[in-house]
Amino acid sequence: MAPPPPVEYAVAVERYLAASGLGDGSRRVYRIALRTWAWALAGRPAPTGAERRRSRPPVLPLALLDRPEAAARLRAAVDRRSRDTDPRTLNRELSTLRAALAWWRAQGWIRTDPADGLRPRSVPAPAGGPAPLAPDELRALFALRAPLREQVLWRLLHESGATVETVLALDVDDLDLVHRRTRPPAPPLGWQAATARLLPLLLAGRTTGPLFLTTRRAPATTPAPDRCPHTHRARLSYRRAAELLTAHAPALTLRRLRPPRP
Structure with missing residues (x-):
C-alpha cells in the first residue's frame, strides 16, 4: 500500500530525493537548494554563506505551493537573489526546484507549478574569452x-x-x-x-x-x-x-x- 501524500514541504523534499536515484553528494546539494527555496516560499530571505547550510528552514505545508502567493514569492526571490548570486548557481538551483515540482505534480501531491514562467538568468561571457571564428x-x-x-x-x-x-x-x-x-x-x-x-x-x-x-x-x-x-x-x-x-x-x-x- 502506498504511503499517504506528505503534508509538509520538507517531507516531500526527502521523498523526492529518496526516489531520485542521485548519489549522496548530489542529494546533499539538491537538499540545500530545495531548503533555500523554502525560505522564499515562506516570504522570508534565505540565510547566506555558512549560515545557509546550518540553518533550519521554515516548516511549510506542501499545499502552500498551490496558492497564488507561492508563484509571486518565488518571482520575488529570484529577482532578489539575482542581484547577489552567481547566475550559474541560481539557474542550477532553479532547475532543481523545477525537477522536484514536476515529480510532486506527477505524484498528484500538488496541482500547479509555481515556478512556471521563471526564466534562467543570462550568464555573462567571461572577459577575455575565446577568440571568435574567422x-x-x-x-x-x-x-x-x-x-x-x-x-x-x-x-x-x-x-x-x-x-x-x-x-x-x-x-x-x-x-x-x-x-x-x-x-x-x-x-x-x-x-x-x-x-x-x-x-x-x-x-x-x-x-x-x-x-x-x-x-x-x-x-x-x-x-x-x-x-x-x-x-x-x-x-x-x-x-x-x-x-x-x-x-x-x-x-x-x-x-x-x-x-x-x-
Whole structure:
C-alpha cells in the first residue's frame, strides 16, 4: 500500500530525493537548494554563506505551493537573489526546484507549478574569452552536412551574438519570425536571413515549448517548462549542444561562434 501524500514541504523534499536515484553528494546539494527555496516560499530571505547550510528552514505545508502567493514569492526571490548570486548557481538551483515540482505534480501531491514562467538568468561571457571564428572557419562550419537543429543553433548563436545559455533557454513562443527578433519578456535578440530561413523548418508546426530539443523523450522528472508538449522531448542542454558541435568540428567550441565585439 502506498504511503499517504506528505503534508509538509520538507517531507516531500526527502521523498523526492529518496526516489531520485542521485548519489549522496548530489542529494546533499539538491537538499540545500530545495531548503533555500523554502525560505522564499515562506516570504522570508534565505540565510547566506555558512549560515545557509546550518540553518533550519521554515516548516511549510506542501499545499502552500498551490496558492497564488507561492508563484509571486518565488518571482520575488529570484529577482532578489539575482542581484547577489552567481547566475550559474541560481539557474542550477532553479532547475532543481523545477525537477522536484514536476515529480510532486506527477505524484498528484500538488496541482500547479509555481515556478512556471521563471526564466534562467543570462550568464555573462567571461572577459577575455575565446577568440571568435574567422570568416573562413565560419564558412567551413556552415557548409558541414549537420542536422537541421545544429545548423539553426550555430547560426543563431553567431547572428544574434547571444550567450549559449540565453539561446538554449529560448521557447518557441519567444520568437517573432516575421520581424526576426524575440518578443518580451525574452531577452532582446535578433537574427539574419540564414537563421530566418531555417527556423520555420525547425519548428515544424510547434507553437510552444523549448526551441531546441533533444532527440529522445524527456524523463518523467523533467520540469514542464523544459519539455515540449507536442513531442514530449526535453530542452537541449549546454553539455549536449557542446558535444554535438565537437562531433562535427572537434577543434571548435560553442562560445567561439559569437561574432567579435565592435
